[in-house]
Amino acid sequence: MSRTLQAPVTVAFDYTRSTGPVLGRFLTGLHDRRVVGGVLADGRVAVPPPEFDPTTHEPVTEFADVGESGTVTSWTWVSEPVKGQPLDRPFAFALVTLDGADTPLLHAVAVDSPEAMATGMRVRARWAEEPTGGINDLAWFEPESADAGPSPTPADSLEEDLTGIITPVSLDYSYAASPEESAFFRGLAEGRIVGQRCPQCTKVYVPPRSACPVDGIPTEEEVELAHTGTVTTFCIVNVPFLGQQIDPPYVSAYILLDGADIALQHLILDIPAEEVRMGMRVTAVWKPREEWTTSVENISHFAPADEPDADYETYRHHL
Amino acid sequence: MRDVAVVGFAQRQMTDFDGSPTCVELLVPIFAECYEQTGWTRKDVGFWCSGSSDYLAGRSFSFVSAIDSIGVLPPVNESHVEMDAAWALYEAWLKIQMGEVDTAIVFGFGKSSAGQLRRTLALQLDPYTMTPLWPDTVSLAGLQARLGIDAGRWDEAAMAEVVNRSLTDAEKNEYAVRSGGSSIEDLLARPLYADPLRKHDCAPVTDGAAAIVLAADDRAREVRDRPAWISGIAHNTDGLQLGTRDLTRSGSAERAAAAVGGLGGVEVAELHAPFSHQELLLRDALGLAGDTRINPSGGPLAGNPMFTGGAIRIGEAARRVWDGTADRVLGHATSGPALQQNLVCVMDSATSGGR
Ligand SMILES: [Zn+2]
Numbered sequence: 001m002s003r004t005l006q007a008p009v010t011v012a013f014d015y016t017r018s019t020g021p022v023l024g025r026f027l028t029g030l031h032d033r034r035v036v037g038g039v040l041a042d043g044r045v046a047v048p049p050p051e052f053d054p055t056t057h058e059p060v061t062e063f064a065d066v067g068e069s070g071t072v073t074s075w076t077w078v079s080e081p082v083k084g085q086p087l088d089r090p091f092a093f094a095l096v097t098l099d100g101a102d103t104p105l106l107h108a109v110a111v112d113s114p115e116a117m118a119t120g121m122r123v124r125a126r127w128a129e130e131p132t133g134g135i136n137d138l139a140w141f142e143p144e145s146a147d148a149g150p151s152p153t154p155a156d157s158l159e160e161d162l163t164g165i166i167t168p169v170s171l172d173y174s175y176a177a178s179p180e181e182s183a184f185f186r187g188l189a190e191g192r193i194v195g196q197r198c199p200q201c202t203k204v205y206v207p208p209r210s211a212c213p214v215d216g217i218p219t220e221e222e223v224e225l226a227h228t229g230t231v232t233t234f235c236i237v238n239v240p241f242l243g244q245q246i247d248p249p250y251v252s253a254y255i256l257l258d259g260a261d262i263a264l265q266h267l268i269l270d271i272p273a274e275e276v277r278m279g280m281r282v283t284a285v286w287k288p289r290e291e292w293t294t295s296v297e298n299i300s301h302f303a304p305a306d307e308p309d310a311d312y313e314t315y316r317h318h319l
Numbered sequence: 320m321r322d323v324a325v326v327g328f329a330q331r332q333m334t335d336f337d338g339s340p341t342c343v344e345l346l347v348p349i350f351a352e353c354y355e356q357t358g359w360t361r362k363d364v365g366f367w368c369s370g371s372s373d374y375l376a377g378r379s380f381s382f383v384s385a386i387d388s389i390g391v392l393p394p395v396n397e398s399h400v401e402m403d404a405a406w407a408l409y410e411a412w413l414k415i416q417m418g419e420v421d422t423a424i425v426f427g428f429g430k431s432s433a434g435q436l437r438r439t440l441a442l443q444l445d446p447y448t449m450t451p452l453w454p455d456t457v458s459l460a461g462l463q464a465r466l467g468i469d470a471g472r473w474d475e476a477a478m479a480e481v482v483n484r485s486l487t488d489a490e491k492n493e494y495a496v497r498s499g500g501s502s503i504e505d506l507l508a509r510p511l512y513a514d515p516l517r518k519h520d521c522a523p524v525t526d527g528a529a530a531i532v533l534a535a536d537d538r539a540r541e542v543r544d545r546p547a548w549i550s551g552i553a554h555n556t557d558g559l560q561l562g563t564r565d566l567t568r569s570g571s572a573e574r575a576a577a578a579v580g581g582l583g584g585v586e587v588a589e590l591h592a593p594f595s596h597q598e599l600l601l602r603d604a605l606g607l608a609g610d611t612r613i614n615p616s617g618g619p620l621a622g623n624p625m626f627t628g629g630a631i632r633i634g635e636a637a638r639r640v641w642d643g644t645a646d647r648v649l650g651h652a653t654s655g656p657a658l659q660q661n662l663v664c665v666m667d668s669a670t671s672g673g674r
């Protein structure tokens with residue numbers, strides 16, 4: 001058995017970005033199959049146009065169209081492309097100085113092998129079929145000498161400059177739980193709620209922690225906790241959001257399991273939201289055993305226990 | 320200015336990725352080593368500062384769980400930078416200069432193996448014109464390496480020499496995740512990975528963590544006979560636009576070196592150069608003399624935990640002062656694409672008053 005539990009995790013989010021007048025102009029140009037450079041204080045033309053001059057730090061306000069062909073000033077071979085790169089087969093990344101520009105643009109060059117690349121070679125832009133108003137509207141560069149067929153027909157020009165773009169980001173991870181968390185998740189797969197005790201302050205944490213925040217040492221001794229507990233605090237969720245699994249209103253609560261020194265967050269169901277209260281005694285409702293995995297979702301929710309409310313003194317130190 | 324010294328240093332660099340330790344797991348024993356070296360308890364530490372990245376961890380506020388390992392109840396004086404921990408050290412040094420505290424522990428950590436490191440780092444580029452192309456770290460370094468080769472500033476043999484020396488020196492470093500020198504010919508015979516780079520030209524993907532202890536004045540003298548007194552520390556950055564930078568040089572490294580009055584007399588320099596050609600570039604930009612000993616630890620080509628690799632250079636350099644090997648050393652750190660940001664930390668065996 002592996003020392004710790006591991007699972008694939010994908011973190012993905014779309015950034016909505018305002019472009020401002022300089023990048024808006026550049027990206028609008030790419031959409032219309034033109035490359036727009038910015039004129040620097042010393043008269044050089046930079047592509048992409050920077051929002052401010054790198055030397056004087058003055059705003060860049062003058063623009064100049066440059067060519068869609070240019071010269072490779074440096075290149076490297078991408079033998080193992082990663083997700084999201086312009087090509088999903090081996091290709092070159094290159095610095096390309098377009099005709100009429102003085103600084104190079106970073107982009108891909110589509111060729112079959114590194115032998116087809118050389119510093120000083122001539123390349124031309126290959127435009128994307130469907131422009132979206134982003135750097136990927138310039139799909140990649142290809143050797144000027146190559147007969148790659150006609151470029152796609154130009155799309156209609158935008159009437160006004162772009163003011164915003166959406167850039168999706170998606171990253172894949174292999175998440176490894178700590179040994180202490182792994183003990184907790186493995187316990188859940190057996191229908192047990194496992195905490196650990198700090199050897200110094202004797203507090204019981206659930207899920208157990210790699211270090212006690214009071215003493216900075218790992219928790220050690222395993223403690224099996226009751227499936228009953230007390231609501232210390234809660235909130236009623238009224239707001240719908242992406243990915244929500246239960247129709248609002250519902251209650252998300254901190255539940256101090258009997259025997260634990262830190263509350264666990266979970267749902268309170270089987271009771272109208274407005275009747276949930278601090279001090280309410282609750283009990284874990286488990287999913288059917290055949291649905292259990294190593295997840296806290298094995299506990300479907302907590303439901304009211306048939307017990308009087310807990311005395312405030314029993315949980316006031318855990319608020 | 321107060322006299323501030325590096326007086327403690329502990330590190331871990333992991334070779335094993337399968338369920339390799341979490342950062343908290345690594346940090347607990349590292350702090351224990353720092354307490355042992357200093358004779359302190361956590362209550363002697365005036366300020367804590369860390370360097371790490373949520374993008375590397377794949378979870379938000381990832382540094383919050385890491386600070387459990389320092390014991391944060393009751394609350395401690397603590398801060399964080401989304402940079403190599405060398406920049407956290409700079410913040411701590413300032414905090415001590417301001418007289419707010421006399422001691423600090425600076426730490427960095429990163430589990431690079433959780434994601435695909437060279438891809439994850441595309442998130443530190445310009446989000447409009449670069450990140451959507453997902454240019455990976457190795458490709459950007461490859462472009463830089465070829466520019467220098469074409470300009471005659473270095474060649475593949477010089478790059479292989481850097482690799483051979485680093486991996487030979489790494490044999491004596493128990494924390495190195497890659498070691499073992501061979502010969503220039505053998506290295507050059509190996510296949511290209513990101514033409515003109517071979518795999519050995521690129522620092523290995525490394526999980527790890529490290530901590531450095533700073534102390535002022537007599538607090539430092541109590542800990543060590545030869546504290547590594549920080550006589551100059553500065554950092555500088557180059558612009559965001561890759562195309563407007565001269566990638567064969569490092570203006571920011573030159574400016575940082577100038578800000579500490581130059582690096583004359585440095586006997587040992589630990590340079591944070593994650594790619595072999597970057598060591599050649601940095602030696603030149605920093606104006607290091609020919610007889611300066613570079614990266615006796617093996618350097619980043621032997622192990623390069625993200626957000627810690629630069630801080631480790633400072634720690635390794637400080638050790639040369641503690642053990643009497645050198646009187647004047649340099650720790651250098653970099654962050655950002657193709658050496659965009661650079662920090663220099665010069666340390667001496669004597670304080671400026673004593674010299
Ligand atoms: Zn404790």
